[in-house]
Amino acid sequence: MSLITIEQLTKRYGSRLGIDRLDLTVSEGTVHGFLGPNGSGKTTTIRVLLGFLRASAGRASVFGLDCWSASRLIKSEVGYVSGDLRLHTWMTGRTALQIVGQARGRDLAQKGAELADYFGLEMTVKVVRMSRGMRQKLGLILALVHEPKLLILDEPTTSLDPLAQERLYDHLRTMARNGHTVFFSSHVLSEVEDLCDRVAILRAGQLVADETIERLRERAPRTVTIRWKPGENAEPPTPPGMLDLRRKIGRVWECDLTGKVTDLLAWLADRSIEDIEISRPNLESLFRQYYRGGDT
């Protein structure tokens, strides 16, 4: 069942296009990654989903409800946190929990205290005295405390330390196992690879990929490093089509292999190489190609 449905969604900021005819669905109980370079439209999409922005054209719905007109109902079952989180400086963690509890009409003190323990956050400290990482933890606690059906995270790990990041990943995995859905925007490709079941990639406001991690892995290039033997004619003047030459340092080529390993080995068979190193499929290279707009 689709929890998020986006159809031909377009958002304009004056003459500039934020997102352009975006189609996307997010299924229940999955961790869905949302990737793209800066300005690609990830945050705009999230803001439309949360009812902060009104779509210029197309439709976005969560739980089958329209994101603009039924925003209040949707948000009762949604948790949201952004990477650039700003909180009211006069609040303590406890006050923030109390206010969010009152707004949601529930007593969240117990669950909030458990999450504060889990993330290692002192809830009596005022926000003004918190570090950026502590504020981010508080934002996560406020987003998770009501155990939302859908969690929307916009680059949530930006200022978290590795331990807190690991805790968050574990929590998200547990949530997904329990049927909750996570829509996760990030710049950290390794965490997306590690955490997500499926990944959507945006570029210039348009969806360029929406596939499972397994499927992407099958198509991901391998990094190949070839060290040519010294001497004339050892090194060919141009690489073949299956090799995307990224860097050339002296006699060393660093490339992405977009074809099969067997074809590469066949091509190298009658050439003078000193050494070769072929990596496992590299999703980062694939993502980079999508980001750059290369043929994938």
Place this chain on the structure above:
Amino acid sequence: MNRGVLLKSIREVWLASLLFGLGFFVFEALLAFVFPTFFNEMAGPLLNLPFFRNIIRALLGAEVGDSLGPKVLGSLAWVHPIALIIVAGHEIVFCTRVPAGEVDRGTMDVLLALPVSRWQMYVSETIVWLGTGVVVLIMGVVGCLLGGSSVAPENRTELSLLVCIVANLFCLYLAVGGLAFLVSTLSDRRGRAIAVVFALVLSSYFLNVLAQYSHIAEKIAFLSILHYYKPFAIMQNSGWPAKDMLVLAGCGAVLWTAGGIIFARRDICTS
């Protein structure tokens, strides 16, 4: 209305409101004591000077003629620029917090992520604004009564007249607050919103003052919201300025509603 937003709003503004209220209390107490006590000393040498009479006429918005007595002079305490700055200052500071202030400091995302409609948020803020406004005005009334308690009873402002004046002032409070809410919903920068509202209120004040000296200004004085705030007329006629109060409250309601409609429909972007 939403209890969470109410709670957040009260925690955010109670101290500032209390300080504004205390300022108003002290100022009204002081003038309620000073004007009647020193009326005789002031009336002779100062109040008969054309310059001072002009200033009083400008402040009160009417020609005082020979009716200037200690009680009527007491109405000056309610139109004094400092009194108006305290009351208008309180609401300009308050009403530009949401959404302009919240968007400006980036905290709007946290509020918008709550299951609260924008109208609920707007109404909750309005309830706290009205509540704190009533507290500030009551503190002024209490100050006036306390300050006047040590002067001769015939020179004190009667409570019934005081209630009339404060009701008129409250209507002015509604109009300025409605304007501040409207400007705030149109802006993403709090400083800009404060500057615009302050400039409009100041222009309104000067137009009202100029109307006492210039025929052109007098013709367009109806555009000034202060034209409908008349403590001196209340003191003279001992009656409720129902028409003026209706105009101010109507203005406030229209501006507030326009602000709410804009807030409910506009895109909100903190980054």
